[in-house]
Amino acid sequence: MSNPLRVAIAGLGTVGAGTVSLLTKHRDLIARRAGRNVDIVAVSARNSEKDRGFSLNAYDWYDDPVAMVKEADIDLVAELVGGEEGVAKEVCKAAITVGRHVVTANKALMAMHGDALASEAEAVGVSLNYEAAIAGGIPIVKALREGLSGNQINRVYGILNGTCNYILTEMRENRISYEAVLAEAQKLGYAEADPSADVDGVDEAHKLALLASLTFGTRVDFAGVYTEGIRRISIEDIDYADEFGYRVKLLGSARMTENGLEQRVFPCMVSKDKAIANVDDAYNAVVVHGDFVDDTMYEGRGAGAGPTASAVVADIVDVARGFSVPTFGVPVADLINVESIPIERHWGACYIRLMVRDEPGVIADITAVFREEEISIESMLQRARSQTEAVPIVLTTHACEEAAMRRTLKRIGALDSVVEQPTMIRIETLN
Amino acid sequence: MSNPLRVAIAGLGTVGAGTVSLLTKHRDLIARRAGRNVDIVAVSARNSEKDRGFSLNAYDWYDDPVAMVKEADIDLVAELVGGEEGVAKEVCKAAITVGRHVVTANKALMAMHGDALASEAEAVGVSLNYEAAIAGGIPIVKALREGLSGNQINRVYGILNGTCNYILTEMRENRISYEAVLAEAQKLGYAEADPSADVDGVDEAHKLALLASLTFGTRVDFAGVYTEGIRRISIEDIDYADEFGYRVKLLGSARMTENGLEQRVFPCMVSKDKAIANVDDAYNAVVVHGDFVDDTMYEGRGAGAGPTASAVVADIVDVARGFSVPTFGVPVADLINVESIPIERHWGACYIRLMVRDEPGVIADITAVFREEEISIESMLQRARSQTEAVPIVLTTHACEEAAMRRTLKRIGALDSVVEQPTMIRIETLN
Secondary structure (H helix, E strand, C coil), X not given: CCCCEEEEEECCCHHHHHHHHHHHHCHHHHHHHHCCCEEEEEEECCCCCCCCCXXXXXXXXXXXHHHXXXXXXXXXXXXXXXXXXXXXXXXXXXXXXXXXXXXXXXXXXXXXXXXXXXXXXXHXXXXXXXXXXXXXXXXXXXXXXXXXXXXXXXEEEEECXXXXXXXXXXXXXXXXXXXXXXXXXXXXXXXXXXXXXXXXXXXXHHHHHHHXXXXXXXXCCHHHCEXXXXXXXXXXHHHHHHHHCEEEEEEXXXXXXXXXXXXXXXXXXXXXXXXXXXXXXXXXXXXXXXXXXXXXXXXXXXXXXXXXHHHHHHHHHHHHCCCCCCCCCCCHHHCECCCXXXXXXXXXXXXXXXXXXXXXXXXXXXXXXXXXXXXXXXXEECCCCCCCCCXXXXXXXXXXXXXXXXXXXXXXXXXXXXXXCXXXXXXXXXX | CCCCEXXXXXXXXXXXXXXXXXXXXXXXXXXXXXXXXXXXXXXXXXXXXXXXXXXXXXXXXXXXXXXXXXXXXXXXXXECCCCCCCHHHHHHHHHHHCCCEEEEXXXXXXXXXXXXHHHHHHHHCCCEECHHXXXXXXXXXXXXXXXXXXXXXXXXXXXXXXXXXXXXXXXXHHCCCHHHHHHHHHHHCCCCCCCHHXXXXXXXXXXXXXXXXXXXXXXXXXHHCEECCCCCCXXXXXXXXXXXXXXXXXXXXXXXXXXXXXXXXXXXXXXXXXXXXXXXXXXXXXXXXXXXXEEEEEEEECCCHHHHHXXXXXXXXXXXXXXXXXXXXXXHHHCECCCECCHHXXXXXXXXXEEECCCCCHXXXXXXXXXXXXXXXXXXXXXXXXXXXXXXXXXXXXXXXXXXXXXXXXXXXXXXXXXXXXXXXXXXXXX
16 A cells, blocks of 8 residues: 555635545545545644534644645645635645645636646646535536546536525425525525525536536636526516426536537526426536437535535545546646627527506517517416506517517516516526 | 557447447547547457448457457457457456456446456556446446545445336336337347347346445445346336336345345336436436435436447546556455345335235235235225226335245235236335
């Protein structure tokens, strides 16, 4: 058996603590699998006094994680601090500079600075692994970089944020409003006090930008991801979706086309027949379509101490086994720049809900706008009638260009008989 | 860029031809990913004249694949001949002896001789990879050996035979008899002329034995797999399953318990709520429950030229990248022997269909046997009535031991009023 792999852990929050307990609990198992011991030798966190359920006595303590990676006698640092700038970034940069391997769970950092860090890691000859940054415990980075390395892949999509998927599932199953589910999720620790990174789709966009780079061999282009969150989804829309045969999911989807790279994160309607439509609660799933392998799907928990630690440790074991793959599957110099396709050129069907005054001619006015914008309506539903209150009209369209849809909604929103801004949810065909 | 990896292909059937076309079509892509060219230099098959849709002129031809691996200047052989003995085995042994890496799609060979071959490969220091042997295009070997290497896993199960899953799906969706679907599948090339390896569960048992070894670090124990196929499944049973909220699937399941290793392949009823119950057609899926990662599921096509070639090439790219993991995740010397639990000690609920003469006392006679064997009935269904013909009685039981169930069925089968041998299908809870 070779020398032990000496590991430092930067950050002892949920993920850091989970990683320490995994490496401790499965020390022997991992040694058998890795062919050598994996030893934690140093740790760093904000507070050395906090009770984390295990003793830190066996490890060298550092108040400053950057000093730790520079001074401690280590082979690898697990950066589990989080955040796209600041300490997390400094830890990774310092570690690479002094020739230490880096394993990180940090999607924000990788989405913003992954190319630059990967480039430095390559120059030095160390690994920069981030399995835990995308879809938690699902080994999707490994599947894309290695398991599907024989395929040209034209599309990858998935449910990449467990918090949003949990909220949408609860809304549908228990008919609880977005606000109420979010409050409950915050109480249970499934959602942050400031939930915006999750519910506005930013977290999923970070992950999607990484997935796209891995899949297409493109430079990470987080700025090119069109991002919409789930705040405006109502139980009403979820119910109508059900009636039309759909589930509402926050999907991250990337596609390589002749015209450029499409990267989108938005809530959308997905046919209930599709396996991904039935991935509920805090689960994540990723679908990859390769030209030889056809469709493959990967499903599991997207977050939490256990699943994330599982991914962090898999990355560590790869290093212990002496295995290194370029961060994005090919050397950074080989990553290509591809133009992003703006959302205005998105092409697809839509669901639209309008609140209107129930008066003669209203449907004629609305449908006239659709006709003039050359968008054809697939189905329309108006059930409730009321002399006094606004009633909903719900319709689905055939595929059209987003720019035309936006013009249409603007014009319809301006009609006197339409009393609220229209709600639009895209329908994804996923074939 | 390093020297090219020189590859020989043994066998040019569906999988061999698929592998050649993948390596040819994606030559540049693979070179970028692997960091070096992957060159086919030699091929061997039974017939050099056959039109395979591509020219073999660029490769050295060998009539004898064993001579090829001994004589050709290669780094790796892809053994795509098939069969658990004979040429396939000789090719692998010869290749390892002369220090060539081996990639194989051969589940029968690996299930019967995987330990011995892995031991030889380890001694010589070459890789023995077999991603294509289990669940076709799904990178499940990689997930178990690497992606989930931080987990202790207590259970793995899956749909591992596309032909059986296709047959069961067609029977349910189109209400076609087993015999008719099989004939159609044979016409379409989805099933072999002699279908027994598929429909009797042997193919799935080979794969399960490999999965179990990978998952638990045990020696491959194909003889310890209890195996039942799908020949006796009728449309009637599939319909009743639907009524009770189940789908019938041929499941391979392995579980490590205090009493030993459980390895089972049998058709069973699975709640429609479970994702795996909705994996249809020729798709395969594997569910892995790890102690840190929790449940993960992997789904994709289980067979065919493209998916299998995708897996073969992923294994080749790993070798090109200089990566080697022990064949079963840990060195062969570390694999443990664990006693198999015989099927008589299986514990679970059952579905039972009896054909009985509709006469007074028949239900009392039947239920008396259940009571005496201490098996409690969960639900019972008798709808049809007839003075002249046998009518079905269908029931489900609570969990019981298989030995008691077998005694019960034997006694009930011997009753005068029961006119056919009872049909029993196990119900799997999968929690």
